[in-house]
Amino acid sequence: MIQHLATGFAEAIVDTDGDKALQLVRQALAAGVSPEQVVFEVVVPCMDHLCGLAASDGGLSVAQHFLAAQISSDVVDAMLPRFRRAPQVAGRVVIGTAVGDFHALGKRIVSGCLSAHMIEVTDLGMNVPAERFVEQALARDAQVIAVSSMMVHTARGEHGCRGVRRILRERRLEQQLKVVVGGAPYRFDERLFEVVEADAWARSAIEAVPVVVRLVGEAGGP
Ligand code: B12
Structure with a gap:
């Protein structure tokens, strides 16, 4: 389930499709994936991957990076209040x-x-x-x-x-x-x-x- 979500989420944010990304997250939550898993096993690795591509000039446009950051940050904001324990601020x-x-x-x-x-x-x-x-x-x-x-x-x-x-x-x-x-x-x-x-x-x-x-x-x- 997580792997499916991670793949779909990455595709959605490369397509800068925020609605699709949120819809996938909602479906995953309904199927039992935790908000913590969404953040730490999907959003963070996906952002790391995309930012890595930015660093190595992997062909994504500035607009894609900007919107990917925006969508990821919106998803994290939506997940934080649902964490079982308040997340440790780093x-x-x-x-x-x-x-x-x-x-x-x-x-x-x-x-x-x-x-x-x-x-x-x-x-x-x-x-x-x-x-x-x-x-x-x-x-x-x-x-x-x-x-x-x-x-x-x-x-x-x-x-x-x-x-x-x-x-x-x-x-x-x-x-x-x-x-x-x-x-x-x-x-x-x-x-x-x-x-x-x-x-x-x-x-x-x-x-x-x-x-x-x-x-x-x-x-x-x-
Ligand atoms: C898009 C752009 C614009 C847009 C900005 C739109 C916006 N809302 O942001 C507009 C059209 C408004 C613009 C205007 C101008 N621009 Co301009 N612009 C650019 C351009 C093409 C891309 C910048 C960009 O968004 N890059 C994409 C982002 C993702 O990359 P980034 O900003 O580098 O950020 C990454 C890293 O640097 C780092 N990072 C960035 N900030 C921070 C902060 C911290 C703390 C950390 C740790 C890391 C970090 O992480 C980011 C993500 O990985 C650059 C050229 C270039 N190649 O950089 C020129 C450029 C920056 N602009 C330039 C100039 C001259 C201007 C103008 C003066 C043009 C004019 N004659 O009016 C005006 C000045 C406006 C002003 N007062 O700020 C020059 C600056 C030259 C110089 N030596 O100072 C550049 C370099 C173009 C050039 N080659 O001449 N610009």
Whole structure:
């Protein structure tokens, strides 16, 4: 049953058919599959596979990745309240694009992958000032601030990651809040994350998951 669901679900999300994916999940639940199995044996492996394809440029379009992340994240949201025991949150992250940056797709895919791995994500949207990243991270008891930049000037500028670092330093929050960055400029220059004073970076959404989990641990855990 699970194998049947996993295959059908993967096909549905590659076809970006959210209705079909949800229908399959509903049928599986009615047939006795647990919400936990849906998340951990179907959605997570499927997202890992798709994000892996993204990393290796396996021929899926940006729109497919975006919608796959959206559908997966919707299914996880629908399953969580039905878990027998409240799921262990693996960490809390606030994510957004840097000031001046309106490239939202990568951030959305990263959010979907993190959510599917039980990391609670607050998406602050686009064009997020450094102060708002920090305020919201504190308000939500997050361990990690994730800043997405798709342009060189929004990655290197004073109002992106560097601004976040300045505030964390001034307010002595660097032990409790870690900063991860990602986006095209970081792929072109693998040392750029150090230049902008981030704690870490990741090349893709799938690589972001273990990096964020590590940073959550360094910040003291969820
Ligand atoms: C789509 C796109 C747009 C769309 C954005 C639509 C939207 N709602 O997102 C629109 C048309 C609006 C746009 C506008 C512009 N764009 Co544009 N755009 C792109 C394009 C073609 C694809 C970006 C994309 O969505 N990629 C797909 C996603 C899935 O990949 P990704 O973003 O890299 O994300 C992955 C990883 O990077 C990583 N990741 C991303 N964020 C994060 C964050 C964290 C924390 C982590 C860990 C990982 C991570 O994980 C993601 C998934 O695996 C790129 C070219 C390119 N090849 O990158 C240019 C590009 C980014 N744009 C560019 C430019 C110049 C512009 C404009 C200035 C154009 C103009 N003259 O108006 C404007 C600026 C708008 C603004 N102020 O932001 C340049 C930037 C050049 C530079 N050196 O700075 C690029 C590189 C094109 C080019 N070669 O010139 N753009």
